[in-house]
Amino acid sequence: MKKLFLLAAFLFIAFASFSQSAEDEGYIIGFDKSDSVYMDFKVERPEFNDWHKIGTILNELYGLEPKELSDATVICDKKFKVYEGWKNVSEIDLANPQSTIAGGKDKYIVQVRYRKGGSEDFPDQSSSTTSNVILINVQTAKDGVGEKIVTVCYPSSKYEYEVAGDLSSQRIFNLSIHEYPIFVNTYGIPRGFDAAKNLHKLDIHWDALYMNKAIYNYFDKKGASITPQEKVLFLKSAYNIGRCYFLDGVYHRALPYLAFVSRNSSGENFQMTCKIKLAECLDKLNMENSDVYDDIILDHKNNPKKDPKDLDCVIKACIARGEIYAMQKKVDKAKECYQMATSIDTAKRYAAKISDCMESLNKMSN
Amino acid sequence: MGTMKRLIIIFCLSVFCFSANAQQYDAVDKYWLPQECSFNMQDESLRFAANSAKNVTLGEVFNAVFKGKNLELTKMSLLSRSKVTTVEVADEIRNYDILSPVKIVSGGDIRFDMADYMIVVEGNVAGKPFGDILIYICNASGAAGKSMYRNVTIMSDMIQSDVYSTTNFLVAYDYQSRAEAEKKFKEVCAPMLAKQNESTEGFSEQEYAILENRNAKLLYNQGQNFTEFDQNRDAIAAFGGAYRRLCAELKTKGYNDVEKKRFAMMLASEIAKNYIKIGKPEQASAYLYHAQSIGRELNEYKYAIDYVKSLNAYERGVYASKLAAEMKSKGLDVSDAATYKTINGIK
Numbered sequence: 001m002k003k004l005f006l007l008a009a010f011l012f013i014a015f016a017s018f019s020q021s022a023e024d025e026g027y028i029i030g031f032d033k034s035d036s037v038y039m040d041f042k043v044e045r046p047e048f049n050d051w052h053k054i055g056t057i058l059n060e061l062y063g064l065e066p067k068e069l070s071d072a073t074v075i076c077d078k079k080f081k082v083y084e085g086w087k088n089v090s091e092i093d094l095a096n097p098q099s100t101i102a103g104g105k106d107k108y109i110v111q112v113r114y115r116k117g118g119s120e121d122f123p124d125q126s127s128s129t130t131s132n133v134i135l136i137n138v139q140t141a142k143d144g145v146g147e148k149i150v151t152v153c154y155p156s157s158k159y160e161y162e163v164a165g166d167l168s169s170q171r172i173f174n175l176s177i178h179e180y181p182i183f184v185n186t187y188g189i190p191r192g193f194d195a196a197k198n199l200h201k202l203d204i205h206w207d208a209l210y211m212n213k214a215i216y217n218y219f220d221k222k223g224a225s226i227t228p229q230e231k232v233l234f235l236k237s238a239y240n241i242g243r244c245y246f247l248d249g250v251y252h253r254a255l256p257y258l259a260f261v262s263r264n265s266s267g268e269n270f271q272m273t274c275k276i277k278l279a280e281c282l283d284k285l286n287m288e289n290s291d292v293y294d295d296i297i298l299d300h301k302n303n304p305k306k307d308p309k310d311l312d313c314v315i316k317a318c319i320a321r322g323e324i325y326a327m328q329k330k331v332d333k334a335k336e337c338y339q340m341a342t343s344i345d346t347a348k349r350y351a352a353k354i355s356d357c358m359e360s361l362n363k364m365s366n
Numbered sequence: 367m368g369t370m371k372r373l374i375i376i377f378c379l380s381v382f383c384f385s386a387n388a389q390q391y392d393a394v395d396k397y398w399l400p401q402e403c404s405f406n407m408q409d410e411s412l413r414f415a416a417n418s419a420k421n422v423t424l425g426e427v428f429n430a431v432f433k434g435k436n437l438e439l440t441k442m443s444l445l446s447r448s449k450v451t452t453v454e455v456a457d458e459i460r461n462y463d464i465l466s467p468v469k470i471v472s473g474g475d476i477r478f479d480m481a482d483y484m485i486v487v488e489g490n491v492a493g494k495p496f497g498d499i500l501i502y503i504c505n506a507s508g509a510a511g512k513s514m515y516r517n518v519t520i521m522s523d524m525i526q527s528d529v530y531s532t533t534n535f536l537v538a539y540d541y542q543s544r545a546e547a548e549k550k551f552k553e554v555c556a557p558m559l560a561k562q563n564e565s566t567e568g569f570s571e572q573e574y575a576i577l578e579n580r581n582a583k584l585l586y587n588q589g590q591n592f593t594e595f596d597q598n599r600d601a602i603a604a605f606g607g608a609y610r611r612l613c614a615e616l617k618t619k620g621y622n623d624v625e626k627k628r629f630a631m632m633l634a635s636e637i638a639k640n641y642i643k644i645g646k647p648e649q650a651s652a653y654l655y656h657a658q659s660i661g662r663e664l665n666e667y668k669y670a671i672d673y674v675k676s677l678n679a680y681e682r683g684v685y686a687s688k689l690a691a692e693m694k695s696k697g698l699d700v701s702d703a704a705t706y707k708t709i710n711g712i713k
Contacts (some may be wrong), residue, residue: 063641063649075486078443079448109500111445111484133482135502135521137530151530155502155519172521174529223679234680252652256676259655264681286613287623287656291663327620 021252051210052177054112055090058134061152061173061250066090068115069217074100076108086101094150095179096140102138110136131153146179147204173249175206189215189233196240200247202274204295209244212341246277252282262292272313279320297340315350322357331365383632395554397509403555405515405536405574413536415513416465417478419656422537424487424501431533432524437496439489446483448666459487464503465516465539478514478539480506495658497523498531503537513547514539582608589636598640605640609633609653618672624664630658635669651676667693668705674712686712 050056052293055066065094069089073082074097081101083089089112102108112134141147153172178199196211219226219234225235242257258278265271275296282289296317305311322337338354338361345351390567405413411430414422439459442452445468453459463469468479470602482504489496500521515536525531540547558576564631566583578584585608592601612630616623625698634657654673661669667689674686690710693700700706 005577065645073445075443075445075450075484076535078450078452080445082448107498109484109486109498123658125399133504135484135500135519137498137500137521139497151521153500153519153521153532155504155517155521155532155534172530172532220678220680224683226680231680253648254650255655256651260678260681263685285652286610286617287659288627290621291659324620328622329620340607360555 044167052093064114067249070113070115073110074102076102076105095148096179106140108138148177150175150177160332175248177205177206178204205244205247209241212240214265216241235261239270246281251281254281272310276313276316290324293317311344315345331361334361394509398512401507401515402551405538406551408535410534415540415544417540421463424462431520435491437489437491439487439490443486478506511541514665560576598644601640604638605633605637614692627660631657631669671708
């Protein structure tokens with residue numbers, strides 16, 4: 001009880017101090033005064049109360065359905081216990097594993113087994129040789145208040161077993177979660193944004209993500225009948241979701257949200273930063289991103305940007321596009337991009353980087 | 367003439383015996399040579415090989431993985447065959463043979479159980495406790511009499527900065543001499559590895575065995591077979607292996623190769639279709655995006671249809687109209703094109 005009280009006090013102080021500077025700093029988006037019309041909407045959807053559960057997390061990261069989880073072994077303090085049946089496994093709350101032997105402990109490990117794919121007639125061919133285990137390591141953050149670091153890993157070799165039974169190109173995720181998701185039932189949309197922003201500032205991206213998902217889903221259900229003001233909130237929540245997934249390294253899940261915002265946020269002050277984030281996300285997934293950079297550069301040519309944050313994005317896009325041209329041995333095109341970056345970078349913040357790029361380009365053309 | 371006849375018979379017999387030997391040789395090799403390839407492609411410092419006279423110990427592995435870090439090991443827990451065993455003596459932990467939980471010694475023979483197991487190590491570095499090191503060992507493979515292999519995954523917060531990351535490698539147990547295994551790798555595998563993303567025409571059985579998980583075309587064929595029998599997750603894994611290989615290659619070469627782009631587009635589309643088939647549209651989304659992105663570039667708009675359908679209700683119709691206009695502006699024949707009609711019909 002005392003711990004809860006201390007936590008609530010801490011969060012209140014943290015929120016109060018951060019709320020004073022609710023201006024977007026290029027990170028997650030907070031609320032605007034004009035959004036206050038949505039103050040009455042409560043973010044209290046029951047389906048979002050289970051975001052620390054094994055079933056939810058493994059579904060998000062690897063696409064495993066709760067019903068595909070067969071058993072879990074919880075290992076803690078020289079003891080271990082096997083939990084059988086998909087319901088028991090998927091319901092284990094990693095932030096508060098009270099139903100297991102790890103209840104109240106600072107650290108524990110969970111080894112989850114999942115059922116292999118295949119079909120009824122043809123069972124999975126790879127089942128005899130590949131692992132069907134997910135490892136989860138949970139540790140309480142040393143300097144946090146009720147904050148836990150969850151590391152989720154699908155153990156597979158980079159080589160031979162990369163193929164059989166592979167779940168995702170990204171195999172390890174470090175998620176920071178909060179022991180007490182008490183604030184979820186408390187806030188309307190503007191405050192929900194703000195709470196999410198503060199969670200984000202506390203590096204608890206997973207919780208911030210779900211706070212935004214509740215808002216996103218509310219507007220998503222409105223479909224094409226959404227009003228212009230609602231559209232802005234819809235886009236903000238999508239941007240925040242994309243950013244949170246990105247920060248937690250879940251790039252394949254970040255991509256659709258960032259792509260959606262990049263395409264639909266024309267005129268919004270977060271469009272350029274979103275496009276840069278989309279390009280970075282594509283790069284992480286080894287997907288070509290030159291069209292995104294071209295889009296940013298063309299947009300600036302047609303409608304010169306004035307905001308320093310937007311200009312920063314244009315410079316980044318010029319440099320990155322130049323590097324792609326350089327890789328393609330298109331020296332003149334690359335030079336053109338670097339020159340454009342130099343002309344915009346009046347504060348010379350990227351001078352050293354551009355100079356390095358030019359140097360390697362000159363070496364290439366010689 | 368009699369001598370000549372005898373010589374011919376001897377020659378024929380030699381050819382027969384040689385080819386019979388070669389076939390037998392191939393049959394055994396295909397169980398261990400593919401893994402030997404992987405073993406040799408690992409960083410040299412991670413090529414751990416045990417034999418009847420030498421174990422691979424935890425201390426040896428830690429010295430290579432956590433280079434330059436002086437670890438003080440305090441506790442080791444082994445979870446194997448539903449049992450936890452704990453060791454709390456530093457030297458015993460360092461000298462622990464990482465293959466011992468599955469090693470079966472009977473008489474002079476050493477065999478291995480197929481089971482997987484996990485080792486958790488606790489301790490301090492520079493006077494502060496480090497995050498538990500998790501070592502997960504699985505995937506027994508190889509050929510008895512030649513070399514056996516185990517896949518080792520180490521998860522720790524000391525591999526890269528202070529967040530948890532992993533390193534994966536194979537550990538070998540040799541029944542043959544290591545020099546012999548390496549010689550075989552150099553003679554047989556090394557020339558084949560150059561064909562990883564090449565056409566599969568004219569591949570020998572041995573090349574198939576060694577490259578089946580490394581050649582994008584072979585993986586694509588595997589994926590198609592799995593799809594045919596509704597083994598969707600296996601199909602995703604096979605297509606995914608090929609897709610990642612191609613994407614990594616395209617990236618390092620500046621996305622110049624149009625044919626490989628087209629292949630990557632097909633693979634992304636197949637992966638997405640399989641995800642959708644098993645009811646995981648969210649996992650399909652990034653692949654659909656990629657397929658439509660290359661499709662638009664190569665004027666193959668049929669790859670955009672599933673992507674447009676996957677968009678939220680707010681955007682779907684708007685984006686479909688945009689793509690339809692884009693097709694027209696490119697001068698594509700849209701008058702009776704099924705793709706155009708489908709896209710244009712999405713609202």
